[in-house]
Amino acid sequence: MNNMDAITLISIIAFMSLLTPTTAFSAPAANVKTSIDRTETTNNIKEKLILPYIFSSDSMGLNVGVGGMLSGYYQKQMTLGGTVFGGDVSRGVGLGVWNFKLPKTERFFLSTYGFLGYYPEQRAYTGNRQSFIPAGTPLPGSNDSSNLQFLEADGSSNWFDVKFEYALPIGATRDKGMVEYRLKNGLLISEPSGGKEWNPLKSGATVAVLRQFNRYQSFEFANEELDGTIHAIELGILYDNTDFSVNPSKGSSQYFSISNDAAWLDSDNKWTFMNLDMSKYFSLGESAYASQRIVALNFWTGYSPSWEIEYDNIGGRKVVNNAPYNEGATLGGFYRMRGFDQNRFHDKAAIYTTAEYRYTLKYNPIEDVNWLKFLKLNWFQIVGFVEAGRVSPEYTVNTLFSDLKMDYGVSLRALMAGIVIRFDVAHSDESTNSWIMVDHPF
Template identity: 30%
Template sequence: MQLYKTALVTYCVIYSGWAFAQTQPIQSLMSEDTIVSVDIAGDDKQTTSTSVELEKNKQAKNSADSYDAEFVAVPIIFSTETLSTTIGGAGVIKHAGQAQAVALGIGLYSANDSWLSYAGFYNYQIPKLDQWLFSAELFRGHYEQGIYYLPQANTETETERIISVGDEGFSKLHIKYVLPMAGGANGAAASLARKKNAISWNPLESGVTSITLTPFNKYRELETLDYLPDEANGIELALDWDNRDSMNNSSEGGQTNLTLTLGSEVSDNPSWFMWEFEQSAFMSLGSNGWFEEQVLAANVYIADTPSWNSFDGDSQSYQRPPTFAGVSLGGFDRLRGYDSKQFTGRSAVNYALEYRMTPRWQPLQNLPVFNLYDVPWWQWALLIEAGNVTDEFSLDDLHKDMKTSYGVSVRFEVEDIVIRSDFVTGGDESQFWVMINQPF
């Protein structure tokens, strides 16, 4: 078993929500869904119709400049067998110009001359557009020994492992409209706070329903395979119903998401269309003498590319996305026992089940460095996953010869941001991931 070990030279790597120190190749350190999840403290009292206007007036008084910005900067130092020593830094600003806004920056440089940079600006508002939130992300990376997986010509599901000099990046603008009902009745900024209200499975009464439009540009250039498509432009439309009781540590409710992606024509590569559906659910198992909270968390993901077999006469090629922009499994969110985007194709299905335990014993707050920050809880988890990728959208085929992953995880919240470390076995290798946010 080959395990890419990370040497955590400093505690800062562990507690930094921005140390994307995944121990496989550095090109996977950044997620294309990197938006930071910050659980803003909410009022435990239920919101009634008579309190809506009072809440809006209160928010108007607490304008953006009445909140002092909070800045934290941390060094990042880690080492992998592929990268050798990597150093850098990260900084985050809470209340970055507006009460609900967050700004994040990361820069890393490795001994083999690989580097990456990331900047994100989240949850900004334009005056008088109370139901809207705007976010932007920009990522650039260069890898001297990038590891990539490409489909083999004579097989449908097998991929070939390639090591190449690579350049990757993406830019995204997220335009989010929060529907003015249930948890969104007080405006988009107020919807970021989770109130411990009774969970209802009626979106008119519970949760936050939103529609997000995301124009994007992605690119990947491989030195040894310069004939491959290297750019993808398009737009995503996502309908989301977030009915969880907490963004960071859900114990009840669930989340439903449908994302439609339309890729535009780029150079000689035709347009393409893809959809993804994801459903999460959480059930509290109560507490006992050892654990303050026990939760069973489940997730189902299914995706397809309907344009896969459509032939474009002008470009003389099929309307399929580049592998780096299409359907995939493997990485720090789905099928975590395998490398990032190890399996690519037309369609995918993935099932995940986690048993999450919050111990009553909490030693982290008293450890050196940790005691400088607010660490309200830590969590243990057992996890198992099963998934598959095929070149036909067939439920029978998707459920044949499924890949499985199983492992353990330790997670904790630091200054409202969740850090998770997953050790997962699947296939011929095991993976160790350090990442921000819960996987679902």
């Protein structure tokens, strides 16, 4: 995901993912370090994109802003991105640098990015951490909970991340820390980085990551203000054995990580969380109307061993030592279970699986539209998907594979300046949601 990490900022911010500002990032924290050379670009790997945007929602009202990115200008794999937006109540500004190769090194990369935002009617499917939930009432966010169990108020949602990544000297990054891709019409024409055999020593790229991440969120009710802070560390490793990490058509990837908050500084809750993310891709080749037909599968599971329940003397319950509702075993939103609200479900454990059929069109309706050339749009992709998952207070097969939540949807995606942008519409028995994001969900 080369510059794709920058996508995290531009996706959540510049392309209207601001509608769900309280979420943490659900995609793997580690990414293959790449540079992309598009044959349509005369100055090789240098890319820039500036997009003014305007959006309106029931909770945020009308907002206007601008987002942009620069890639390949200082180092060919490095990306700078940022955005600013504002509305009647909401406002935000974000800035980041991704994949800066540390001086005099070949394999160490630094990324740092953050965002300050204020939003009306923030919603969290959780309870007041100090209050006990009465016996007989499902815990907010649990698999059996009602979608009416939430907190909602105006407030801030700020975050700041720093991460160091190391590209191991094996496989596709045996000789150098980056993979270089060459594209024509948005399709890979250079040597694939993986996908032929599952062997980290010979194929694919392996990346280790150390991430320090910080979150602050507040809810300003009429009579009180609730807020919370985390200062956590994540240690993870990614093995990406796909042909083209930005838009895979074959191969697989696996990511495992452990996160921990030791209640440092003003963080007042200790917790640990582990997760495993696995994807597999099958190419069905081209057809009369498609340059690619891809079946993409994903399985994710998470578990918080520190998660516990305390009881009062009348059977009331509250959760302690748990990962926050938007950081741990969480489902719902623009990465997992898109037919449900952001971070709708969370518990001690979770499983999730999805299947997508990605159909990349040969026809590009804006290819010859001169005033849209600045978008550098190479292809459109039509996607159908189904998802299933659930959260659970225990990690057992009988519980996790019963009473699964399900949804389905369609997506329109485009490759712009080497970046995948998607518009998803998903339906569940609770809601129909639309998401605008950058990058595939997996």
